[in-house]
Structures are given as C-alpha cells and as structure tokens.
Amino acid sequence: MDGTKDDELPVPGLTEVEHQVLRYIRQNPGKSRTQLASDLNLSKAMLTKAVANFDKAGLIQEERSQQENGERGKPPVFLSVRSSAFHSIGIYAHRHLCAVVRTDLSGKVHYSSLREMPQEGAVETIIFEVARAMENSPSPIIGIGHAVPAIVGEGGELFEVTPTQVGLPLVDIAKGLRSRFKLPVYWENDAFCSAAYMANGAYAAKRCVFYTTFGFGVGGGAVVKGEVFRGAFNQAANIGALIPETGPRPSLTDLARHLGCELETLSLEHLSALYAERDGKLLDWIADRGPRLSEPFSAAIQFFNPDAIVVGGFLPREILSALCAEVTLTGYDISGRRPLTKPVLEVAGLVGPLATAEAASFLPVAQNLLGQKALIAAPD
Numbered sequence: 001m002d003g004t005k006d007d008e009l010p011v012p013g014l015t016e017v018e019h020q021v022l023r024y025i026r027q028n029p030g031k032s033r034t035q036l037a038s039d040l041n042l043s044k045a046m047l048t049k050a051v052a053n054f055d056k057a058g059l060i061q062e063e064r065s066q067q068e069n070g071e072r073g074k075p076p077v078f079l080s081v082r083s084s085a086f087h088s089i090g091i092y093a094h095r096h097l098c099a100v101v102r103t104d105l106s107g108k109v110h111y112s113s114l115r116e117m118p119q120e121g122a123v124e125t126i127i128f129e130v131a132r133a134m135e136n137s138p139s140p141i142i143g144i145g146h147a148v149p150a151i152v153g154e155g156g157e158l159f160e161v162t163p164t165q166v167g168l169p170l171v172d173i174a175k176g177l178r179s180r181f182k183l184p185v186y187w188e189n190d191a192f193c194s195a196a197y198m199a200n201g202a203y204a205a206k207r208c209v210f211y212t213t214f215g216f217g218v219g220g221g222a223v224v225k226g227e228v229f230r231g232a233f234n235q236a237a238n239i240g241a242l243i244p245e246t247g248p249r250p251s252l253t254d255l256a257r258h259l260g261c262e263l264e265t266l267s268l269e270h271l272s273a274l275y276a277e278r279d280g281k282l283l284d285w286i287a288d289r290g291p292r293l294s295e296p297f298s299a300a301i302q303f304f305n306p307d308a309i310v311v312g313g314f315l316p317r318e319i320l321s322a323l324c325a326e327v328t329l330t331g332y333d334i335s336g337r338r339p340l341t342k343p344v345l346e347v348a349g350l351v352g353p354l355a356t357a358e359a360a361s362f363l364p365v366a367q368n369l370l371g372q373k374a375l376i377a378a379p380d
Helices: 016-027 033-040 044-056 122-135 170-181 190-199 252-259 268-276 280-292 294-304 317-325 353-360 362-368
Strands: 060-064 077-081 087-093 097-104 109-116 141-148 150-152 158-161 185-189 208-214 218-224 308-313 344-347
Touching: 016 033, 016 044, 016 077, 033 044, 033 077, 044 060, 087 122, 087 353, 087 362, 097 122, 097 353, 109 122, 109 353, 122 170, 141 170, 141 190, 141 353, 141 362, 150 185, 158 170, 170 185, 185 190, 185 362, 190 208, 190 218, 190 308, 190 353, 190 362, 208 294, 218 294, 252 280, 268 280, 268 317, 280 294, 280 317, 294 308, 308 317, 317 344, 353 362
Parallel strands: 087 141, 141 185, 208 308, 308 344
Antiparallel strands: 060 077, 087 097, 097 109, 150 158, 208 218
C-alpha cells in the first residue's frame, strides 16, 4: 500500500475544538460523551458534532458498557480512538544506519526494520525500506515523519546539521519520499521529535517534559501541555548549546574519541557489553561526563520548571542511568530562597535508532489529527 491520495489528507473538517477533543480521547480512552463534555467544558451539542466528524473519518470506536445486576436504563457508551484508522511511517537515518517503523494511531509498532546504510544510494535505500513498511499495511498511511540530526528552522528549512552527519542528503531524501509516495513528509529535530512523542504518550500526565538526547551531539526539547515549546525561532531548549561542542560532552562522538575507536562501532550492543564488563575507560568517561550535566539540567529547571527530565538517544539505558546517577539538580538554587520543585530525572523506556524512528511516526498524527505543528520537510 503506497498510502492515501493527496486529497484525502489531512483528515478534512477538524476544527481546533475537534483537535482538542481528539487529543483528549486519545489520552483518556474509555470515557462517555457526558464525561468528555464535562472534562472539556463543552456543550453536549458541540461534543456530538465533533464525534460525528470523527465517525466520518473512522477515527472513533464506541463500546457500550455492560450493565451490572439491577441496573436500569441504557448503559453509557465509551469512546476511544480507533487505532487502525490510519498508520504512519517514521524514519531515522544516519550515515551508517537506516531505521524505519510503521505505527498505528496509538503508537503501537506494526513493522520495523534496521539496516546498514550503504556508502552511496541513501535516498534509494530509504525509499525501498519505506515501501517495504507500507507494503502490507492494513490501514491507509497518513504521512511520513523523519527525525533528523539537525536543527530545523521555523519554516521547515534545515540550517544546522550535526557535524558528523553533514554528508547525509536529507533534502533529497524528503523530496524523494514525497515524489514516490505522494504523501506529506514532515521532519523535526530528533530531540524535539522524541520529546513530543513521549509527552503525548508515556508522559502524557506531565505538564512539562524536558527531553535530552545523547547521540552524535547533545540535543534537547521541552514540551508544555503536549506541544513542543519552540521559542521565537524554533530553537528553544537546545541544551547542546549549554555544553560546548569543543569540550567534553556525553555524546557518541565524544565517547569514540575517549575510547579511541571508530564512531560506527559504538552500537547499543557493543556499549552494553563494555558496561557489563565494567570497562575502565567507559566508567571513567561516565564519572567525568555525568557531573557535567548538572549545570545545564539545573538551568533547564530554572527556565522551564519541568515535571520530568527524560534522557534518551543512542546510549544503552544502563549507561544513561549511570550518567544520571552522577547528576545533581541544585546548581542554581540560592541559599535562603525557596528552591524550585525538582523534576524526576528518568531514562527513556526506549533508546536507539528504532526508538527515534518510532517517535518520528508521531509527526503526521500530530499535524493531521491532533492540531499540533509539524514542519513540512524540504519546503519548496
């Protein structure tokens, strides 16, 4: 299945109120119309109209509750998003690997692939992998999301790519996908991408989430009430700017230099094995780099006062946990002044290229169904 036709996307007729209702149902499945109207402070008429539009697009499933013994009257109907209404594609690629996933509207992964990237033919490789992901999809594809190792401008243009990935033809990939599949292609900085995905999934109950990714560089993203906080120029929460690129920083590039090995050898599996062996060089690196996160994380607390700081990226969870154990969050507390409430500091449930591709699959859903901004890749 190559996807849906251009005129079928995005789902037509959704107003901001309807986006709000759909977001709430997605995060709070199994509520009745009466409960939804009360929770969202909407009239029953407005809610009924919204649900009718959802029904036209096949977005909602309704299930009547079972009556208990002795109950009278018509039992209520509970609403939830029909996960199979649409699927979406997520991509993450760097110069050595290509990860592609297909997820449903709940975020459940139905297909994933991870393969080496050839030295030439990156565009063709990714198009081939996306075609494979779409091939047996039982549902229409709503769009393609691409998490990029770069800063993306407010208009969707790239203006800074991670130094080790500058040879990746990101613009050609986006244009090739759009031409081949006739689907909208969205891209986002990989940290923003993962931040939005987690804040609309595992951390949906949190009001403000600050996500930090350790990959070929250090990146960050803040999400407030489910939406990425972008700032005036789409560069807010770039925690990497607080940890100079020229100095020691907990990134794969820095770790490769410290270990004296090639960057492409630092797979999750290899690093997990080194940690299990209690490799001395790796432990020294953790002991030095972990405390260096205390100052930027403390600054993030002062600026955003998040409920949670979540770390992820391309280091194994056990190494990320060890780095976090070295962090203190009191760097900017002032004696005699009441300190800000400290967030939880946690490691993301999923890490690595496939996890980032999974996060990218959320971009088409956010834009077309939830009323959240996603950036068109390689705008004309």
